[in-house]
Every structure is written in C-alpha cells, then in structure tokens.
Amino acid sequence: MNDLAAAKPRAVVDPRALRCEFPIYRHNPGLVFLDSGASAQKPASVIDGVAEFYRRDYANVHRGVYQLSQRSTDAFEEAREATRAFLNAADANEIVFTRGATESINLVAQSWGPAFLKPGDEIIVSDLEHHSNFVPWQMICERMGAHFRVAPTGPDGGFDLAAFEAMLSLRTKMVAVTHVSNVTGAIPPVERIVELAHAKGAKVLVDGCQAIPRMPVDVRALGCDFYVFSGHKAYGPSGIGVLWGRYDLLAAMPPWQTGGGMITLVTPRHTEFQDPPHRFEAGTPDISGAHGLKLALDFVERLGRESIRDHEDELTGYAIDRLSRIAGLTLVPGGQRRLSVLSFNLNGIHPHDVGTVLDQHGVAVRVGHHCAQPLMDKLGVAGTVRVSLGVYNDRGDIDALAAAVETCREMFSR
C-alpha cells in the first residue's frame, strides 16, 4: 500500500447501511445470518454485475477473433489482474482460476505431488484444517509412499509452533496450513511457519478461504509458495476460486486436467502445453464467475480490508463476551489471535438440536463437524455450533443469537 492510501482515515463498516446492498435481507426480513464462513451473501453489485455481463459482454474467451469475444476475454483477464492486485502477487500469470479452494488444493496435490514427492518424504498439515486442506494431501501421500503428519494445536486452541518445529525435517516437502480456522477463527503464525518450513526446503500452501474476505493478504509478505481461496466466501459467486502459486513453481508443474485452451500444439503423436496459468485452465472457464469475483473483490476493497477486520474483530470480541455469560455454554478455544469465527457447545444438548431451535428464531448458524472431523475428534465432540461473521452483521445479531441460545437451554432443561 502506498503512503497516500495509508494516510487516509480508515472508513468504518456500517452493517445496517450495508444491508441495503444485500437483497437477501429484503427478501428475508428478520434474517439473522451468522453463517458467512460457509458462504457469504452477495451484494447487488455482484448479482447485477454478473447479469449485466451476460447481457452485454458475454462470449467464450481466448477463442474468437470477433469483438465480443475480445471484450469477454478482456473482462476475464481483468479479473485475473484484479486478483493479482488483491493478493499483491508479482505477476497475473501466477493467478489460476479454479472452481474453488478445494479444486485449487487438489490441483497442487495432484500436479506438484507426483512430480516432486518421493517415498519417505513428508507432508505436514495442522489439525485445524478443513477436510479440503487435509484429505488431498493424505491421498497423495498414500499414492506416493510419503508420510502424512498432523501438527497439533496447543491447549489454548492456537497453532503450536514448537510442536510444528519439532515435526519439521529435511524430509518435509510441503506444509499446508489455514490462514484463519473455519471452526475456531484461530490465526496460525503463517509468516513464522513459512520461515521454518523454508529453512528445511519445504513449500508452504496457505488456505485463505476465511482470511480473504476479512483481512489484508499480501502473498509476498507472507512468503508462502501457494495461496488458495474460494470466491463464494468473499461475497462472490460460487463456482469460482483461485490458486496463486510462485511462477517458477507453477512452470515446473505438469498439467493437471487436459483438453482445450491449455495446449500450444496437438498432433496424434504429441501434445505441447501452454505456460501457466492457461496450462491449468483446461476447458471453458467460469467466465462470468471470474467477473463476479472481480466485482466481489472490488466490494471488499471499497469497504477496506483493515476496516472489515476492525469491524469483525470488535464483533468477535462482543460475541465471545456475550456467549461466555450463558450458563452451560462452552466456547471452543481459538488461541490468542482469532477472527470472525467461533464455535460452542451447550452442555448436554446436541448441536443439531441447537441449530433447529435457533433456526426457528430466524438465526442461521452452522452445526455439525464443519468439514473438520480431525479437530472434532481432538475436542471429543461430535460437532459444534458455529457462528461466523460478515460485513452485514452487528451487535443486534449477536443479541438475537444469545437470546435464542437461552431459549434453547431452557427448553432442553425443562
């Protein structure tokens, strides 16, 4: 960020005013939406912008010589450039569009994995990971004869750097870690993890799904090798996601899916492939989705990521305070640094029952294992109730949640 921008007074996020920009609130009066961690609602700028793109500028990309196709291609590539700028990446050719973070991680696991993993090598993930940053690595380790290791969180729910460091060795080839936990909101010290991993020659992939919509992300400052996220958790459309990778790493990786749009030469004997990012974008991409993602990133930038973080940080603190005063409620610890996501259980009441009661009070939360069964097993619970915040949430939402939780507790103790 340049000095001029840094000198600007930070805008304050005003959730009540912002709700006017989210049509879901107009169509669902009284909605208390606390599940943005699963998928965020969409502002009108994204919904209308995607529709408008189809009306005015749509054609397939990188194919036609006609003007419309060129306009569509320009919009698609502008989305790539906007994503580059959003991540402060060095080169737009380091941005690969995928269907989502899950596909991004599978792409790296299945392309980078077989090319660089040998039997006896190790991959380390944390026990905070979403299944999408867990299972692809477990599978590729099985296939390549590599060892899959899980770094534990400490008793306070934070990433245990010492335990991780003890696990690292020259055999470690990849470390995959979340930027913000989707269960507890814990923020692992990614910069330190990268330093330690790089000192052993390991690469680092960061799952940025929960970080992208709510805090500044600079992949060059983080120092990681791969960064992935999904558009739909960042107020964008579902079906579009991003893989950022260092160009030299992407260039050394073989194609993953093959087909149209990713080749330079095809003969019956031999096929040659494009350079990144097109090498990894076989077939017609999600063109309107990429445009919608750009509009979503514009929306986030308009509010300012520092401002969003301040807003959600304040609200996270309020929620923790409000919920911890409810008798019989246990919060899952999220370490010293956490943001926007928190999980809890009510003594003797299953999360599914809590979820149904809350739903009847118009409060939408996620209940269950949150695609993080290893963490649930460690916590010794079948699941939790998860609250996750967005720019449209305010203290009134947390008060409504707390009131509904109280009702639930009374109902099950009668």
Added chain:
Amino acid sequence: MTMDLRELYQDIILDHGRHPRNFRPIERPTHTAKGHNPLCGDRVTLYLMLDGDRIADVSFEGRGCAISTASSSLMTEVLKGKTLAEAEALFAQFHAKVTGGEVHAVPGALEEDAERLEPLTGVKAYPARVKCATLAWHAFEAAVKGGASEPVKTE
C-alpha cells in the same frame, strides 16, 4: 418457544433423548450394524437378538441428537417381541410418515406401536432432520440383512 418447536420437541422426545431406553450392548447378538450420519457425525450401533424371526431383544449405543436418540430408544421399545414382518410394516409406515410418502395402515395389532412412534413424525416439517429420525431404523434394517460390514449411511 414457538408452537412448531413444541410439536417437534414433545416431552416424550426430550425424555427419551435424555434417558434413552435399551441403551446398552447385547453381549452376543445374532445381528448387529452401525449407522452413521456423516452430516452431523452421529453414530449408532444397533444390537439385535433374534429368536427365529422374532425379536427377542434389541438395543443400541452411540451418540446423537435428541431426535436420533429418542427415535432409537422408541424404536427398540416397540420392536421388542415383534416378528421381522411386523417390524418391517412399522418401519414402512414410519418412513412414509416422516418423508411424506404414501402412508399405509398397519395391521390392527400394531396400531398401538405405530401410535408410540407418532411424536417423532413432527420431523417431517424439518427436512434437514428427517435422517436423524430414520438412522436407527436404517441400522436395524442393515443388521437384519446380515450385519452390514460397512456402516449404513442415512439416505
């Protein structure tokens, strides 16, 4: 509490959810099966002691929500002493009631048992919770069919 919720969480369900009956293993069951609801992580192990085609004993263990625990509990109560054909008729009607299928009458002797299961049919209004109510029944079915080696999953 809203009326809808009262309909779903009737006293008998809260009671069986908190104090499940037949919540124990059977030492040497003739049949057993595990049920698993991958959505919420609920697990149930169903134990069955058949005497010919009559259910001499049936019990369960596991962890689950109030609906799934109460359903398992009530199921074991009504199934004890029934023949497999009677169990099948009860399940068919219960399944139809909670999923909104075509409900057929059960033989007169089973009407009282079907009535016992009635409080659970409130889940019909909560599509995301239907599988909680049917998990134990699917496990029972799997156990009868030969003790499935793989856990049964809810539909």
